Amino acid sequence: MPMFVMLSLSLQQGDVVEGYRLTWHWQTYIEGIRTYDEQIIRSLGYGLAACLLQLAIGYPMAYWIAFHGGSRKSSYLFLLLLPFFVSFVLRTISWHFVLADDGIVLGTLKGFGLLPEDFHVLATTGAVIGGLAYNFLPFMVLPLYVALERIDPALIEASYDLYASRVQAFLRVIFPLSLPGAFAGVLMTFVPASSDYVNSSVLGGTHNTMIGNVIQNQYLVAQDYPIAAALSFTLMALLLVGIFLYARALGTEDVLEASAR
Amino acid sequence: MTTLSGTEPATKRRPRRLTGSRLLHIHTWLVIGWLCLPIAVMILFGFNDTKSRFNTTWQGFTFKWYGRLFEIEDLTKALGNSLLIGLLTTLIAGMLGTLIGIALGRYRFRGQGALNVVLFAAISCAEIVIGAALLSLFITMNVPLGFWTILVAHVMFCIPFVSLTVRARVLTLDPALEEAARDLGAGTWTTFRLVTLPMIFPAVLSGGLLAFALSIDDFIITNFTAGSTITFPLWIWGSTKAGSPPQVNVMGTLIFVAGVALAVLNALYARRRRA
Numbered sequence: 001m002p003m004f005v006m007l008s009l010s011l012q013q014g015d016v017v018e019g020y021r022l023t024w025h026w027q028t029y030i031e032g033i034r035t036y037d038e039q040i041i042r043s044l045g046y047g048l049a050a051c052l053l054q055l056a057i058g059y060p061m062a063y064w065i066a067f068h069g070g071s072r073k074s075s076y077l078f079l080l081l082l083p084f085f086v087s088f089v090l091r092t093i094s095w096h097f098v099l100a101d102d103g104i105v106l107g108t109l110k111g112f113g114l115l116p117e118d119f120h121v122l123a124t125t126g127a128v129i130g131g132l133a134y135n136f137l138p139f140m141v142l143p144l145y146v147a148l149e150r151i152d153p154a155l156i157e158a159s160y161d162l163y164a165s166r167v168q169a170f171l172r173v174i175f176p177l178s179l180p181g182a183f184a185g186v187l188m189t190f191v192p193a194s195s196d197y198v199n200s201s202v203l204g205g206t207h208n209t210m211i212g213n214v215i216q217n218q219y220l221v222a223q224d225y226p227i228a229a230a231l232s233f234t235l236m237a238l239l240l241v242g243i244f245l246y247a248r249a250l251g252t253e254d255v256l257e258a259s260a261r
Numbered sequence: 262m263t264t265l266s267g268t269e270p271a272t273k274r275r276p277r278r279l280t281g282s283r284l285l286h287i288h289t290w291l292v293i294g295w296l297c298l299p300i301a302v303m304i305l306f307g308f309n310d311t312k313s314r315f316n317t318t319w320q321g322f323t324f325k326w327y328g329r330l331f332e333i334e335d336l337t338k339a340l341g342n343s344l345l346i347g348l349l350t351t352l353i354a355g356m357l358g359t360l361i362g363i364a365l366g367r368y369r370f371r372g373q374g375a376l377n378v379v380l381f382a383a384i385s386c387a388e389i390v391i392g393a394a395l396l397s398l399f400i401t402m403n404v405p406l407g408f409w410t411i412l413v414a415h416v417m418f419c420i421p422f423v424s425l426t427v428r429a430r431v432l433t434l435d436p437a438l439e440e441a442a443r444d445l446g447a448g449t450w451t452t453f454r455l456v457t458l459p460m461i462f463p464a465v466l467s468g469g470l471l472a473f474a475l476s477i478d479d480f481i482i483t484n485f486t487a488g489s490t491i492t493f494p495l496w497i498w499g500s501t502k503a504g505s506p507p508q509v510n511v512m513g514t515l516i517f518v519a520g521v522a523l524a525v526l527n528a529l530y531a532r533r534r535r536a
Contacts, residue, residue, distance in 0.1 A: 057292055058292075060285050060288050060289075061285075061288060061289045061292050063285065064282070064285035064286060064288065064289045065289065068282050068285065068286065074528070076289065076293075078524070078528075079293045079296075079297075080293065080296065081524075082296060082297060082300065082521070083296050083297070083299075083300060084474065084478070085474075085516070085517045085520035085521055085524070086299075086300050086303065086513055086516070086517050087477075087478050087480070087493065087494050087497065087513060087516070088478055088479075088480055088494065089480045089494045089497050089498050090303060090494070090497055090509070090513045091299050091300070091303075093497060093501055093505060094299035094300070094302050094303045095299050096501075097299075097302060097306070098298065098299060098302055134295070134296070134299075137292070137296065138296075187385060188385065191385055191386070191387050192387060192388065194387075195387035195388065195389045195390065196389075196481075197389065197481075198480060198481070198498075202501060212389050215389055215393060216389070216484065216485075219393060219396060219485065220484070220485070225397070225400065228393065229393065229397055232389065232390050232393035232394070235387065235389070235390060236386070236387065236390040239386070239387055239390070240382070240386075
């Protein structure tokens with residue numbers, strides 16, 4: 001099965017390092033992590049920030065579509081997926097264009113004197129996190145929606161019958177039942193967000209490089225394969241530990257189901 | 262004051278409920294607006310009558326870029342590559358993914374749990390890691406990078422998505438139908454062709470469409486495995502420093518419109534089948 005090949009491939013990545021040097025040169029790992037610790041921490045931080053932002057934006061949206069969407073639920077979900085019909089790179093570049101210093105938004109506001117001339121959004125941390133949140137938002141909303149949709153309305157009514165207030169019903173019934181969806185959403189957005197390098201290089205300027213930028217640069221420009229492989233292996237190990245802890249704790253069904261939709 | 266607060270919640274309850282859901286409604290539409298904003302800008306600036314290569318300020322409405330769509334040779338070639346790779350990926354990943362999906366949905370076999378974990382890992386794995394792993398493999402095996410390595414990579418990351426879509430459908434099928442076909446004298450292949458395949462076809466179709474969409478959109482894995490071959494997303498990436506020409510917006514718009522049209526047709530088709 002091709003998927004087994006894939007698994008062995010990702011394992012072979014470690015071998016490339018050793019094969020290259022022909023010695024168990026763990027030094028490369030230490031060196032790589034030490035040199036780029038700033039980018040590694042920044043990537044995890046940006047990924048986390050984008051995740052929380054998406055949770056804050058996506059949860060109310062998923063809630064509303066699941067409970068108040070009525071017969072037009074699928075239309076709303078379709079609207080949610082519209083950005084996926086435009087290439088990922090093109091979407092990000094479009095944001096670059098919208099947010100450019102003299103672009104249509106900032107340029108106009110500056111023209112009316114509403115913003116100072118030197119105000120800019122691009123090349124800031126906020127722009128990168130915003131871009132990440134934008135690009136992966138549907139991956140957060142869909143699993144949340146699936147989890148919320150699946151809640152039996154009778155459970156919520158039962159909580160009202162037992163004199164729960166609306167807030168209590170939400171906190172004690174709806175929210176705990178939606179947690180698997182939230183975890184699936186966090187996983188599906190945190191992984192691509194923290195390893196992305198498109199947003200940080202298009203929207204982030206030179207001071208917001210993430211570990212993805214380093215890996216891409218080492219592989220494709222500097223061609224220093226050992227260090228690049230060591231770094232991507234480290235990234236994979238960090239993410240895999242999270243993924244398998246997640247799979248052990250909550251099972252794989254939710255994510256598989258959500259991605260099958 | 263105390264008497265008021267005693268009666269207020271009961272009378273105010275209804276309107277407050279309404280405003281809460283209305284707020285959420287507005288929030289939902291704001292988010293949808295946010296999601297659509299860059300797309301709208303992209304489409305709009307495909308109609309921009311720009312004089313220079315830089316497509317940054319609005320200079321009037323024109324259709325001329327639609328007429329001069331294929332003027333940039335490299336870009337046209339990149340789009341052609343993307344479409345061809347997408348088509349081949351759809352066919353190959355569609356076929357292999359369907360087989361895995363049927364196997365997972367219908368049979369119990371050794372290593373099934375492991376296969377589930379691998380599919381899960383492949384979907385939740387970071388793209389950059391897949392790309393880097395593939396590149397490492399290609400380098401150690403001395404495979405020249407180009408069209409074929411892109412194709413192999415795309416087939417690989419599309420298979421899990423197809424097989425999961427198919428598996429979901431297979432799980433809903435009644436195995437008695439296939440047994441009935443076999444009782445009526447149909448061989449394994451005939452059963453598959455005349456009974457199983459037509460029943461899972463909607464899932465195969467949507468899995469294939471998904472694979473096509475993923476393939477044509479993919480940037481990160483392609484970036485790692487492409488060598489000097491250029492696809493549509495790679496070309497756009499390369500053009501960012503110089504400012505992308507309006508043809509990019511037009512092509513993006515056309516892909517967007519075609520994608521939406523296909524998705525709507527697919528949904529209508531599914532609804533008619535269900536009805």
